[in-house]
Amino acid sequence: MDFTYTPEQQMVRDTIRDFALAELAAGAAERDEKEIFPHEAIRKLGELGFMGVTVPPEEGGSGLDMISYAIAVEELARVDASCAIIVSVNNSLVCYPLEKFATPEQKERLLKPLASGGKLGAFALSEPGSGSDAGAMKTTAVRDGDDYILNGTKNFITTGANSDVMIVFAVTDANKGSRGTSAYLIEKGMKGFEVGRHEKKLGIRASDCVQISLVDCRVPIANLLGGEGMGFKIALTTLNSGRIGVAAQALGIAQASLDEAVKYSQERRQFGQPLSAFQITRAKIARMAMEIEAARLLLHSACARKDRGESFIKEAAMAKLYCSELAVRTALEAVQIHGGYGYIKEYPVERYLRDSKITTIYEGTNEVMHLVIAEQILGRE
Secondary structure, X not given: OOOOOOXXXXXXXXXXXXXXXXXXXXXXXXXXXXXXXXXXXXXXXHHHOOOOOOOOHHHOOOOOOHHHHHHHHHHHHHHOHHHHHHHHHHHHHHHHHHHHHOOHHHHHHHHHHHHHXXXXXXXXXXXXXXXXXXXXXXXXXXXXXXXXXXXXXXXXXXXXXXXXXXXXEEEOOHHHHHHHEEEEEEEOOOOOEEEEEEOOOOOOOOOOEEEEEEEEEEEEHHHEEOOOOOHHHHHXXXXXXXXXXXXXXHHHHHHHHHHHXXXXXXXXXXXXXXXXXOHHHHHHHHHHHHHHHHHHHHHHHHHHHHHOOOOOHHHHHXXXXXXXXXXXXHHHHHHHHHHHHHHOOOOOHHHHHHHHHHHHOOOOOHHHHHHHHHHHHHOOO
8 A cells, every 4th residue: 555645635635734733723712612513614614615625526526535635634634523514424324325316316416516515514413312323213204195294303403504405214114124214405494394403412512413303394205315214224334434423523633743842842831941851741742643653654544445345334433433542542642741741722632532532422432433343243143
C-alpha cells in the first residue's frame, strides 16, 4: 500500500484545513455553548463539494475516493466535531444509501441536491426502545393505495431538526422479522411528520439531536427506498459505511487533543522549565502521537478496501472501535497535561473530551463493534 497522499488528496486536505481554520475555528466554542447549528458553514461546504464527497459527479457529487472523505471529516473534527458529524451523516448515512439503492427518479430529485449541498439529510433508525436492538423497532408502515402510512417515534436523530430529507425505517410486516422492515424517504413538510424534543447533550452540541414523531404520516410509494422488505439490508450497509465517518471524526478529535497538549506543554512552565521538558509529559505525547498514526493507517485501510470494492465490514468496525477509544483516551490525557486549566472552558480540550465520548456510541456502540469484528473472524454462532 502506498501511504503517500495523491495530489488530489493533498488538495482536499489543504482546502478543508484552510476552510476549517478560516470559517469554523473562531466560533466553535460559542456554537458549542449556545447550541448554534452552523448553517452558513454547511452551505459553504456544499459549494466546495464536501456534502457528497464520493458521489459521482453525474449524481451531484465530487466523485472522490474514501480516503479523501476521511481526510475531510478528520480535518473538520480537528476544529469543530459538530460540523464534522453533520457532514458525515449527509455523506455516509444519506447520500451513500441513496447512491446504492435509490431509483433514477429518486437520485435526480433527492440525491443530486443532497450531494451538491442544496439539501441536508438525516437518518432515522433508533427508537426509544430500540437502539442496538433494531429488531425491536415499533414504527410501522401500512400500505394504503399508492401511499404508505407511517406511525411511530424515532430517537436521537442527528440533524433531524434541520434536515430536508430523512431516511426513516419502519416495520411493514412483523411476521417476516428482518425481512419485514422497509426504508422510506421522508421530506420536509410531509403531513404527520413532526420534530419533537431537542436533546441536551454532553458534546457535539452545535449539531442538533431530536426526537421525531410520525402520526399517520402519508408517504408516496415513490419514496420507498430499495423496495419493500429491504430496510435491514439498507440499514446495515449504510452503518458499515457510516463507521468510517465516525472513525474519522474521532481521529480528528484525537489529533486536536494532541495538538493542544503539545502547544500547552511547550508554553506552560513549572519548576523552572516547560512541561514538555519533563519525561512523563514527553512519554504521554509520544504515545498519543504513535497511536494516532496507527489509527489513521487503520482507518485509511478500511477506506482503501471500500474503494477497491472489497468487504470492509471488519475493517470499518475496527477503525471505529479503535479511533473512538483513542479519541477519549487522548482527550483525557490532554486535559491531564493542562491540569486545572484543562477543566475549564478557556481551553478547548474540555470540549474535545466532551465531544469524544459520543464516538464510542453512535453508528453502533463499541460493544457492538466487538461483536461485529468477532463475527467476521469466527462466524455467526
